[in-house]
Amino acid sequence: MKAISYLKTCLIPLIIIMGYISCEDDLDRFPTNELTNEKQFSTVDGYKQAMVSAYIQFAGANNFFYRDFFELQEVTTDEIVNTWNDHQETTLSWSSEHDQSTDVYQSGLYLITLCNNFIIESEPSLVASRGLTKVEQEEVEFFKSEVRFIRAYAYWMMMDLFGNPTFATEETLKNNEIPGQILSVDLFKYIESELKEIEPLMIDARANEYGRADKAAVWSLLARLYLNAETYTNSQKYTEAIAYSKKVVDAGYSLEQNHQWLMLGDNNQNTNEFIYTFNYDNEKVRTWGGTNTYSLGAAGVPASINGMSSSWNLYRVTPSIPALFPTNDPSIDKRAVFWTENDESSRTLEIESLSNSLNGYSITKYRNINRDGSPIQQENTFNNLSDIDFPVFRLAEMYLIYAEAVLRGGSGGDLSTALSHVNKIRGRAYDNNPNSAVGNITSSELDLDFILDERARELMWEGFRRTDLIRYNRFTTSDYLWAWKGGVKDGTAVDEKFRLFPIPITDLLANPNLKQNPRY
């Protein structure tokens, strides 16, 4: 009796305990709404979604990646002074602790890591094992090539800004390695080989969906890369620059009729000229890292003109920029879209104070309206989101690359074609007609200085200026001065080290493989 009740009283709790032991399965918890990679990549749509995610990061549609890149390229030059920042960029005086370049570095490598991950997941044998059909597998192959293109572009940005950045690949990610540092000259080779490898694997020029890269995008990046090869590698590649810009030109693109149509809310029509674009939509894409920044940023421009809300009073141009044009208004060169506010005589051409948003003209290049001047309804609660797509590559740049590369002695092109390319740009600028002779120049006027100025006129506020000035060796030297360069109003030369941005301190500290750029 005793033993039995003893056993009983002991057993009951024991049974309860045993019951709970089986609950050790409860230690396998999984989040409610998230997916494993196996789930995410079980369909072609899942692959596409992951690829588009890379495009989203690339376009700054949910970050400041491209906006920061844009500002590093422009605010460091004569094209923009920024009212509301600390002017380190304008005065070329940043230290090794520099927020904006740090952000580009980190978000750039984030984008690269995202691409590396996609490349791992789109390994053909892996894709096949996930039960995708043959046709779907081929589609994933295109996705993979496009992602490799995005990665190559991101690495080009890193090379241009930082020279010798962290070098992360699908291999370092797969092996869980801390990536090393790559020298500019080696990174150049890597980008070149990547682009050449994917060139045949991409969808044909002008055959892909709007907003996705194609063969022409690959050629365009190669052309830009070769044009600047000397900056990155100390050796010239102008012949290659001619070859690849020519490939783009020959792919059937043509200039749009009106330069002022280029950066409007309905510029997704500009498919004749645009090679690859970042896409924005005021209802669907909520970001402050896109073209709305360039539109709202222009100082003083009212809502009635920019098509959004009143200006953020960020960006003005130094007096060097209006000086490139015949007049301060579009009466002759239609690209001279300066916002002068002369009616109130409150805005000045000269910049006495970097912090005074009324010092310096701004421009009305980016406007969120339609070609016909009709407004675009803001379908959001902010009134300042944009529909203006951003052309990462457009034909005019390829024309100018061709011309410059010919002038710099590259072979495979000729001066008359170069002149004709430039005059198409001039004809459109002066007469809204690429074939017009108005504004055309003669072959004797076509020299490297002219090209640099023409690039400033044509590609103003499109993120090129710093790279151009470095290529012409005018960025840090006394060969060319502009207002507030080096922190003085008349401009002064600065240390050559400013051709590159510093490797961010956080990365230097976190990654033992990195060395700082010289003299930071």
Add this chain to the structure above:
Amino acid sequence: MIYSERKNKNFLKDRIVLFVIANVLSIILLNAQSTRVQGIVTDNKTSEPLPGISIVLKGTTQGTISGFDGTFVIDSEIGSLLVFSYLGYKTKEIKVTSSTLKVTMNKSAESLDEIVLIGYGSTKKKDLTGSVTRVTEKDFQQGFVTNAEQLIANKIPGVQITPISGRPGAGSSFLIRGGASLGASNNPLFVIDGNPIGLADGPGILSALNPEDIASFSVLKDAAAAAIYGSRGSNGVILITTKKGRSDELKVFLSTKTSISQNFLTQSVLTGDQFRNVAQSAESVSGTSILNNLGAENTDWQDEIFQNAFTTETSFGISGGIKNLPYRLSLGYLDQDGTLKTGNFKRTTATLNVNPTLFEGHLKINLNLKGILQDQRIANNDAIYTATSFDPTQPVLDENSPFGGYWQYTDFADNPAVLRHYNPVGMLEQVQDRKKNLRSIGNLQLDYKFHFLPDLSVNLNTGYDIAESSWTYFAPADYFPANISNGGNSSGDPGSKTENVFLEATLNYTHEIKSIKSKVDALAGYSYNDFKTTNYFYPSFDVDGNLQAGSEPNFDFDIPQNTLISYFGRLIYTFDEKYILTGSIRTDGSSRFSENNRWGVFPSVSGAWKISEEPFLENSETISNLKLRLGYGVTGQQEGIGNYGYIPIYNLGEAYIQYPIGNGFVQGVYPTATDRNRKWEQSTTFNIGLDWGLFDNRISGSFEVYLKETEDLLNNVSIPSGTDFANNITKNIGSLENRGFEIKIDAAPIQSKNFTWNLGLNYGYNENEVTSLSEDNDSSVGLFSGRILVNTVGFQRNTFYLYKQVYDANGNPIEDQMADFNQDGTINEEDRYRSESAVPRHNIGFNTSFNYKKLTLNMAFHSNLGHYIFFKPNDNLASIYDGIFRGNVNTDYFDTQFTQSGNANQEFSDHYLQNASFLKMDNFSLNYNLGNIINSKNHSDLNLSASVQNVFILTAFDGGDPESPYNYGSNFGGNYTAPRTFSLGVNFNF
């Protein structure tokens, strides 16, 4: 009279029940040859019956426990000795002379027989081997306490309790012995009446309790004590018991308190006149026009946002027994206004405790139920910082303003999101942000002592912590920041649901072997804890009920969940009542780690030697208590690291970004950063403690020295770009050592009939050192927390890493000029140096009370020394001219005269590092006990009290409250600081 009648009636009933039970039991259980002794135990002073007295037949293991009315029945023999013992009473031995016994017991002067809770059990204070500090009602902070943790703030050495905000209901942060972790949680585990609360909530639970309900706190500080809680014990364990009812007496208490609170710390910023003056300099520095944008007012924005805040609290409780069913029921209602305008917190609590004992003490049942309704209107904290920076020349109200009459930067009316700087009074008065939370905590404990083997008992403890919250948010269409979105009117009901459950089962075996003077307590247990919350997501609407674009959530809800399963055991061996050895082991499995790293093992060993009971001290007049304790233990940590960090997963991107591709739109999906190898953070603690008492414990105290080594520290660290999908990840990064000692002294220098004086002093010293970092590199700077704190091997954790400011001949800082430490001609990060640590080294608490007849005066102080804060106010003219609004500056500008924006290095200057050591007078209270006002004997008392909290702060720090929380060591002066409170209270018990 009513009372005693009831008592008699109950007494009779009890007798009958007991008689029956006793008879039945004695037939079953006991040797029929013995004599049945019946009796009653009472207090010798009050003559109240004493329940729960342990009565043991000396030399045997036979015994019983007195009933609710003090009666007991035990079988013994005439002439044998019965040992009566009870917490707080002197143990008494009585010779059995007849079959009825009347025993009176004396309260012991010393507290060594106090029962102290340890994990999964309790022990007498004198038998403790680990570092456990107990604070009971009599030592609680006096005055009006709205949050339970304030009862014990600064009472325990090595335990820092700091209000996280002056916001009503905000609660406090806890840091025990400097904290074991860098990046994981430093919250201790809270166990309330045996119900372990999820650490994620942590101290939040305390603001949900009615302080009136709390009976005691036990704080387990060292690993020897806390290791029984394994992975949850790294930062110590705080065991809280609430008051229980006793069936022998009907008690009613009623208390009401009221207080008024004032914000007493503000930032010293420019007045309107000063601002207009300084703006002239800003104009000339910047070349921009500022003066013509200024107003003519002298608005003190900080004054405008704060108010005198009233608080009232009423508690009512009743305890007693219904047919031997002891119960306690209490209700509390708190209505507290914030000193920040419009903030309000209402808390209604109901607590029920039922703890019957059945089968002659063999089955103890303890049921605890708590219900809490919190209803608050949240005042936007951002208003505080905004008030320190808002243009003082502008008025609060502007009759021409279309924005509810509040002055605003109307140029930004069409894109206020860019401005992010709004009239702070409008932020408070125009927005209604409300949150309701209904919560219930309950557990049922069954403690069954086996009839056939009373040494063995089984304890089942199961309970829940469930909550449901809802929220509403309303901003009118003319609220400036929301004017372009037509205001906001959203709600979430339910907002979230929490369903935490646990089950614990333990087997306890206690056996005394007299022949070898040994006693063994063994425990084996199992514990299952599941923490589950469902968060619901809702779109936003404007005031007309239209959906706001882009606000649709990706998912309707999310259910974060984690589970912890544990097995544990403990053995306490006592030899000759002088030598005590305790060993415990626990293994925990956590769902937060991958299968390979899931289980952790946490052992501990500790011993105590009661030196004062050795023959050479036994009869000492001076030394009344001396005990040496040694302890070693391992605890773990898995809080503060997220639930699923080891699983590589993909998250859907924001719903408001649908990227246009071709003719369609695609939403993104992103992999998360993953540390597949994440494992337990483990702390090993060595503790030496000495408990002592002199002169019959008139002076007593303890001294402890400890060393705590934490390995595999979990910390959120910067990882090299390109290695994962984030810039930061939480991973095991290295190890940390905490060393320190603690002193506690309690003394009663004067104890006379009419006058007593008590004082208590505690002091804790802690220093720590980062001993290794797994990814240390050549630069040897270490790992950053934020931008100015660094963790370097060989240095204190979170050490300030700054430039050395250069000063001019007058001792004023020269703008952006830093010392070139390595003299290489450039100022770069290599010129930064390691300064003080952000973790204070010395914590001191002091409290004293004077009692003269019915009047008691209490005072409590605390002080931190070696306390450093990086306080960087706006001291630069750039705040005025360089930005889209004209921000006010701190009067520090008059010293710095800084004018430039974009000072790259000034942000990291040691000029801003201040020694913020302080002395605070936390509490000053007067109590007057009117005693028995209704004319029944001894059973009522009326207490009147008046108190002041946060009486003063002595400090050289000029950024406000040195204990305000700050991020990564930085403070910009926007904190909601704990107010000064004056209160009055009436407490009535009968």
